[in-house]
Amino acid sequence: MVQRNPDKYMAEAFKNDEAKIPVGVSNRHVHLADRDLIALFGDDAKLTNFKGLSQPGQFASEQLITLVGPNGVIEKVRVLGPTRKKTQVEISVSDCFKLGIKAPIRDSGDLKDSAQVTLVGPAGSVTIEEGCIIAARHIHMHHSDAVRYGVQDGDRVTVKVSGPRGVMFYEVLVRVHENYKLEMHIDMDEANAACLRNNDSVEIITN
Structure with missing residues (x-):
């Protein structure tokens, strides 16, 4: 899949803290x-x-x-x-x-x-x-979220986790559907490695 680079949106989103994506630990x-x-x-x-x-x-x-x-x-x-x-x-x-x-x-x-x-x-x-x-780790998005982030269903993006055990998650699948709510899903191993809990926030970064 093509990994897109939503530079234009992200620059403005970071100013408004709209780039944050809630985490759901599975x-x-x-x-x-x-x-x-x-x-x-x-x-x-x-x-x-x-x-x-x-x-x-x-x-x-x-x-x-x-x-x-x-x-x-x-x-x-x-x-x-x-x-x-x-x-x-x-x-x-x-x-x-x-x-x-x-x-x-x-x-x-x-x-x-x-x-x-x-x-x-x-x-x-x-x-x-x-x-x-x-x-595989993935992000659920509504169609409106995909437009805001400049991505499409099936894209792979890089996600940044901040904090004392900050990491980068690469090759995160974007899943877009009209019934989806914005949320990144990771499993317990990944969450524990990055000290993430439910409803913590991460962000898509540009390359």
Whole structure:
């Protein structure tokens, strides 16, 4: 993808502090397909909203599952809703060590030849042959945000984290949709490395 350079907007945005992007830290979680939801929780299973998430229409459900790998297990992994066409498990590099699997870093939905893992629920278990990934860091944007930042869906940008453990995050995917709310998503490993918490701010920088 082309990495764009929104110099004109950013110069003005920095003056008004509008370049700041809120951070959402993603812990390990699962998106289930309908058939896997039934296999794990029973024939009449439906995801129950536990807490709404920042992105419109998305929610953390009350349902929890266990992940099982060759070397270990991780319990109480939250299922997010609504259901999807394919089951997707998102974990961190640290989780890979605990489970004993090698999940690739992928954009959401890019599951071909990704890692195998077993999911265990109260009604049964499912082993997915592929679908376990380390989610690539990304920024959700509404179309109006994309115009302001001078980027398009699929672009890759560089993000600066300030503070005592400041870092640069390179190759951050921009995802643009009319239902998205401005927010950068990173996993727990990345957040801990940069001392970031939910609702902290980062900024896109020029090259």
